[in-house]
Amino acid sequence: MSTLLQEEQKNLLINKSKEARKQLIKAVNHAGAGHIGGPMSAMDLFINLYFNELNVSTEDPDNDNRDRFVLSKGHSAIGLYAALAVRGFFPIEELKTFDSLDSRLQAHPDMTILPGLDMSTGSLGQGISAAVGMALGAKLQNKEFRTYCIVGDGESQEGQVWEAADVASKYKLDNLVAILDNNKIQQFGWNAGNGKREIPAVNAHGRWEAFGWHVIDIDGHNHEEITNALHEAKQVSGKPTIIIANTVKGKGVSFMEDTIKWHSRVPTDEELELGLKELEAGV
Amino acid sequence: MKTILSAEKQTMRDGLSKTMLRLSQEDENVYVLDGDLGTSTKADVVADNNPEKFLQMGIAEQNMMSAAAGLATTGIQPWTFSFAAFLSKRSIDQIQVQIAQPKLDVKMIGGYSGLLTGLTGKTHQSLEDIAIFRTLANMVVLAPGDSKEVEKVMEFAHQYDGPVYIRVARDAYPILFDDDYTFELGKAITLKEGTDATIISTGTQTSRSVEAAEKLEEEEGISVEVLHMPSIKPLDTEAIVKAAEKTGAIVTAEEHSIIGGLGSAVAETLVEEKPVPVVRVGVKDRNSESGPNEAMLDKYEISPNHVVDAVKQVLKKK
Ligand SMILES: Cc1ncc(C[n+]2csc(CCOP(=O)(O)OP(=O)(O)O)c2C)c(N)n1
Numbered sequence: 385m386s387t388l389l390q391e392e393q394k395n396l397l398i399n400k401s402k403e404a405r406k407q408l409i410k411a412v413n414h415a416g417a418g419h420i421g422g423p424m425s426a427m428d429l430f431i432n433l434y435f436n437e438l439n440v441s442t443e444d445p446d447n448d449n450r451d452r453f454v455l456s457k458g459h460s461a462i463g464l465y466a467a468l469a470v471r472g473f474f475p476i477e478e479l480k481t482f483d484s485l486d487s488r489l490q491a492h493p494d495m496t497i498l499p500g501l502d503m504s505t506g507s508l509g510q511g512i513s514a515a516v517g518m519a520l521g522a523k524l525q526n527k528e529f530r531t532y533c534i535v536g537d538g539e540s541q542e543g544q545v546w547e548a549a550d551v552a553s554k555y556k557l558d559n560l561v562a563i564l565d566n567n568k569i570q571q572f573g574w575n576a577g578n579g580k581r582e583i584p585a586v587n588a589h590g591r592w593e594a595f596g597w598h599v600i601d602i603d604g605h606n607h608e609e610i611t612n613a614l615h616e617a618k619q620v621s622g623k624p625t626i627i628i629a630n631t632v633k634g635k636g637v638s639f640m641e642d643t644i645k646w647h648s649r650v651p652t653d654e655e656l657e658l659g660l661k662e663l664e665a666g667v
Numbered sequence: 668m669k670t671i672l673s674a675e676k677q678t679m680r681d682g683l684s685k686t687m688l689r690l691s692q693e694d695e696n697v698y699v700l701d702g703d704l705g706t707s708t709k710a711d712v713v714a715d716n717n718p719e720k721f722l723q724m725g726i727a728e729q730n731m732m733s734a735a736a737g738l739a740t741t742g743i744q745p746w747t748f749s750f751a752a753f754l755s756k757r758s759i760d761q762i763q764v765q766i767a768q769p770k771l772d773v774k775m776i777g778g779y780s781g782l783l784t785g786l787t788g789k790t791h792q793s794l795e796d797i798a799i800f801r802t803l804a805n806m807v808v809l810a811p812g813d814s815k816e817v818e819k820v821m822e823f824a825h826q827y828d829g830p831v832y833i834r835v836a837r838d839a840y841p842i843l844f845d846d847d848y849t850f851e852l853g854k855a856i857t858l859k860e861g862t863d864a865t866i867i868s869t870g871t872q873t874s875r876s877v878e879a880a881e882k883l884e885e886e887e888g889i890s891v892e893v894l895h896m897p898s899i900k901p902l903d904t905e906a907i908v909k910a911a912e913k914t915g916a917i918v919t920a921e922e923h924s925i926i927g928g929l930g931s932a933v934a935e936t937l938v939e940e941k942p943v944p945v946v947r948v949g950v951k952d953r954n955s956e957s958g959p960n961e962a963m964l965d966k967y968e969i970s971p972n973h974v975v976d977a978v979k980q981v982l983k984k985k
Contacts, residue, residue, distance in 0.1 A: 448742070495740075496769050502740060507764045513730040514765055517737020517745075520722070524698070525741065544761075547730035554725075 389611045393436065397607040400470055401431040405636045406663050407479055408466040413656045415483040418491070421633040421646040423463025425567040425604070426534055429629055430467035432610040433532060442472045445500040451529050452518045454503045456511025456545075457536035457565060458492040459648075465489050465498075473500045509542025511535070512562060516552045519560035519624070530618075533562045537583055538570025546595065552624045553596035560624040561617045562597075564588060565604065567633035571647050581644050592626045604629025637662050670881055671859065672874055676839035682814035683776070683835060684712035686821045687746065691720040694825065696742060700724050702731050702749040707837075708778040710748040728758040735773045736765035744772050744825070750784075751777030751793035751834055759799055766830045767803040774824050780810075780834045781871055781922030782950065782967055788957035793834075794950050797869075798927025800832045801900045807852065808900040810834040810870035810921075810929075813843045816897055819850035827852070836871045836922070838960065843874060843895070853901035861892035864916040864978050864985075867907065869896045869929045872920040872948070872969065879920075879974035891978055899929055904936045911941040916981045918946050920974050925949035944984035946977040 389397075405427050412418040434440070438451040455464050462482055469476045474488070481487035488498040492506025502518070505511040515533035522529055535545060552560055566588060573581030592599045598620045602609040610629070617625035633647070634640030637659040651659055690697045691713050703726045705711035714721040724731040728749055735745040747754070754762070754777045766773045779785070780793045800808045809824070809831065811817045817835060824831040843858065858873070859880050868876035873895045880891040894910055896903065911917060917937065919930035930947030937945060950967045964970040 452740075454737075494768075503737065504765060504769050507760050509729070510733045510761055510765055513733030513761070514737035514740075516730070517734035517739075518741055519737075520734065521738045521741030521743050524743065527741065544727075544729040544733070547725070547727035548734070551724060551727065551730055551734065 388615050389608045394607055397431055397435055400435055401428050402663055402666065404431055404466040404470045406660055407469060407476060408463055409637070409651055409656055409659050411462055411466065411479040411482045413651045413653065414480050416650055417483050418462045419459045419648045420640060421569065422457060422536065422565070423460040424635045424640060425631040425633045426460050426463050426565045427467065427635065428605045428607060428610060429534060429563055429565065430464055432607055434467050434471045436611060437614050438532065439529065440500070445473060449527065449529055452502045452515070452531040454511040454515040454533040455493055455505055456533050457508065457539050458505030458511065461491065461493045464493065468500055508536065508539040509544035512545055513548040515560060516548045516557065519552070519557040520555055522559055523555065523557065530559045530561065535562055535564050537564060537566045537568060537588065540564070549592065549595040549597065556622050557624045558621050561614065562624065562626045564626060564628045565631055566628050567631040569633045569644055569647070573644055588628050596623055598623050598625040599628060600625065601628045602630065604631035605635055672841040672877055676841055677814040678837070678839045679811065679814050679817045679835045680709040680837070682817040683821065684709035686818045688712050688716055690821065690825050691717045694744070696744045698722055698738065698743050698745055700731055700735055700745050700747045702726060702728050702753065704749055704778065708748045708776065728753050729761050732758040732761040733765050736771050739771040739773050744774070746774040746776065748776045748778065750791060751780035751796040752791055755793060755796035755799045763803055767805045770805045770829050772828050773830050775832045777832060777834050779837050781836055782955055782963050782969070783836065783838050783960045785837050786957045789955045792955055794924040795927070796834060797899055797923050797929060801932065805830060806900060807831040809897055810899055811897050812870060812873035812895055813840050815842060815844040815848060816850065819848060820897060823850050823852060834870055840871060841874045850897065853898050853903055855903040855906035856895045857892065858895050859893040861890040861914065863890045863914060864918060864981055865892040865894055865910040865914045866918045866920055866974060866978065867894045867896055867910065867929065867933050868920040869899060871922045875971045876920045876974050878971040879978065882971065883975055883978055889978065896929060899932060902932050902936065904940065907933055907936045908941045911937055911943045915943050916985045917943060918948060918974065918977045918981050920948040922969055923949050925951055944981050946981040948974050948977045
């Protein structure tokens with residue numbers, strides 16, 4: 385596959401993803417609470433969006449023409465916060481306040497207190513509808529900005545996701561890009577008898593296609609593929625795009641990867657040390 | 668005695684559709700979102716006369732409310748239309764998390780509120796919407812009493828920056844207000860003076876309360892004040908306390924469940940500020956059915972005669 389990503393930029397994205405993952409597991413360890421698996425699986429997407437794709441500025445985070453981003457799977461907030469901090473929206477130090485009283489870094493994204501957050505989420509299924517509203521608002525007012533939204537695969541069991549898919553397609557929102565964090569694990573999950581409790585195969589590709597969306601399948605941890613897919617989405621006209629990002633929950637730390645256990649477990653100090661080492665080594 | 672109730676009746680939907688069309692024409696940011704009920708709520712007037720400002724969102728209320736939140740962040744003022752029953756129950760989580768908590772500028776029109784919903788029965792009636800909406804922080808909750816007040820309340824909502832729920836009804840009611848009337852957020856209106864008891868009412872129950880008060884005065888010589896509360900949140904607690912001080916006996920009246928609505932809000936205020944006898948008129952914690960208007964009001968104990976009885980009851984407790 386041809387690549388749009390220069391070597392230097394690719395290395396930057398890889399390094400920033402690594403840095404943000406480290407900050408994320410530190411923050412969860414420090415707070416003694418928070419989700420880990422989902423934020424880790426979406427981290428390459430956050431970093432690619434904020435360093436390579438979104439037209440946003442740390443100096444003017446509320447600019448009317450900025451691209452919009454909605455984290456529909458709001459429980460992965462700490463992953464987004466880590467990416468925003470690494471991108472310079474607020475000091476890395478502030479990640480220590482995650483989940484504490486008076487913090488701007490609420491357990492789930494609160495748009496009223498943290499500049500750079502475009503929508504409050506946390507109750508699953510809603511964010512993508514808000515993103516539809518933003519993209520529709522841009523169309524109606526001839527505004528140039530594009531809207532991006534990350535949705536969970538577990539979250540996609542919510543009927544509202546499909547209400548949004550339907551309406552986005554009816555209004556031909558080609559300025560909207562949804563990204564499915566397809567890590568195949570949710571919170572408790574489905575008892576398939578193998579202890580992993582993964583999400584049964586749901587043919588996400590076929591479903592979104594049937595709703596009239598342009599569908600792109602990628603490896604959600606490969607910055608070249610993410611970049612190419614986001615580029616392809618810009619060429620699509622008359623319909624919204626969904627990028628099915630195949631990911632690994634807990635990506636980056638071996639013992640957190642692909643296991644239901646690490647949906648929202650807090651790493652002990654030893655686990656944190658080990659995790660930081662693995663991330664540094666890039667296992 | 669001359670009644671203050673007009674013989675002519677108007678539906679709230681008349682004032683609503685006229686005002687909605689005008690606002691959509693005057694303000695480029697105003698858009699109407701419909702959950703496929705335009706013909707019932709009369710939002711269809713905008714679809715027919717100003718189609719660029721009408722967004723059909725389909726039979727998908729959850730998406731409609733979250734999408735309205737998204738639209739509001741881009742500078743549009745969305746006016747969302749559905750039945751009170753569906754807004755307050757089908758999409759309340761969306762309204763809470765994405766509209767009320769972030770205090771976004773979204774207007775919500777709950778049509779077909781209360782009991783009289785044109786023979787549609789308990790699935791479409793709404794006896795809980797006031798209770799549900801008034802518990803949400805940042806919400807403004809309004810229940811106008813006639814078609815003219817609907818217009819005034821909508822003009823207010825258009826100017827106000829934040830979430831507003833407006834409870835409207837389907838059928839025709841006497842005209843209580845004229846063009847000079849100005850709606851003030853959080854202010855009660857004295858429609859009739861009196862000294863023996865006060866009826867505090869809202870929405871469609873206000874004209875029934877006036878009818879009851881006039882009847883009591885004429886037939887029994889009981890002097891009853893009527894205090895209309897179009898603004899349920901914020902609530903005019905000062906007027907409630909003053910009423911209690913003046914007449915010492917309060918009846919609340921609403922086309923809503925007696926649990927959690929205006930009656931509860933008034934009782935909450937009085938218990939803390941000025942305890943006096945209170946009797947609440949409303950649907951008494953029961954499910955209803957479909958039926959003709961007069962029969963429904965009677966069976967579910969919210970007719971003018973039930974308000975009359977409530978006043979007599981509260982006077983005995985004084
Ligand atoms: C409406 C709603 N129901 C339930 C939850 C609780 N919850 C939080 S995360 C989660 C699992 C989400 O799974 P998925 O979307 O696949 O996210 P990921 O695995 O990427 O973390 C659940 C059920 C919620 N936040 N909102």
